[in-house]
Amino acid sequence: MESTGKVRVYIACSLDGFIAGPKGELDWLEQSADKDDDKKSDTQVQAGAVTFEEMLSNTGCMLMGRTTYDTVVGFGPEMWAYGDIPVHVLTHRELPPSKHNAKAVSGSLQDAVQNALAAAKGKDVYVDGGSMIRQALDAGLVDDMIITMIPIVLGKGISLFAGASQRHPLEFYxxxxxxxxxxxxARPIRKQK
Known part of the structure; x- marks a missing residue:
């Protein structure tokens, strides 16, 4: 019997909770990466931290919305970080031709998650993009979240959790x-039935 993967979130945000600037700018992420590159000799990854590469190695399928997909593709083909991992893009529009293993999926978010779990073949599903993350959290579909806090205050921008339809108690582990x-x-605390 094949084990079932988990639905996971792996995302970076500013200290004040933004995942992008007001116009979707992500330059502040690059500035943070540049600081890390300048301090290679000081690199400190505490045991238990999960690198992007480690997260991808446990990912069997990705699920993102169209805005996130268009943003990632807009970085250029050399910046595609997901290799051959299947990417399901929840959208009502066709995707332009691509060399990536991406396909448009439609229907409910619950169906999209179930289809992504099936495509993941026992590995995890990585949910990406602010709107998709909020919707999955609201629907009770997220098992686990890894949020990397970048040491910058943006002041305004696209919030990671603004627009959530309800409170979501979390357990930090x-x-x-x-x-x-x-x-x-962190993981969402599920209500006992």
Missing amino acids: GNFKYNQTVQLH
């Missing part, structure tokens, strides 16, 4: 230093 950032590991 780890916090780790990861280069010049801090990773928070």
Whole structure:
């Protein structure tokens, strides 16, 4: 019997909870990465922190919305970080031709998650993009979240959790230093039935 993967979130945000600037700018992420590159000899990844590569190695399928997909593709083909991992894009529009293993999926978020779990073949599903993350959290579909806090205050922008339809109590099960950032590991607390 094949084990079932988990639905996971792995995302970076500013200290004040933004995942992008007001116009979707992500340059502040690059500036943080540049700081880490300048301090290679000082690299500190505390045991328990999860690198992007480690997360991808446990991922069997990705699920993102169209805005996130268009943003990632807009970085250029050399910046595609997901290799051959299947990427399901929840959208009502066709995707332009691509060399990536991406396909448009439609229907409910619950169906999209179930289809992504089937495509993941026992590995995890990585949910990406602010809107998709909020919707999955609201629907009770998220098992685990790794949020990397970048040491910058943006002041305004696209919030990671603004627009959530309800409160979501979380259990923190780890916090780790990861280069010049801090990773928070949390899982939603499920209501007992």
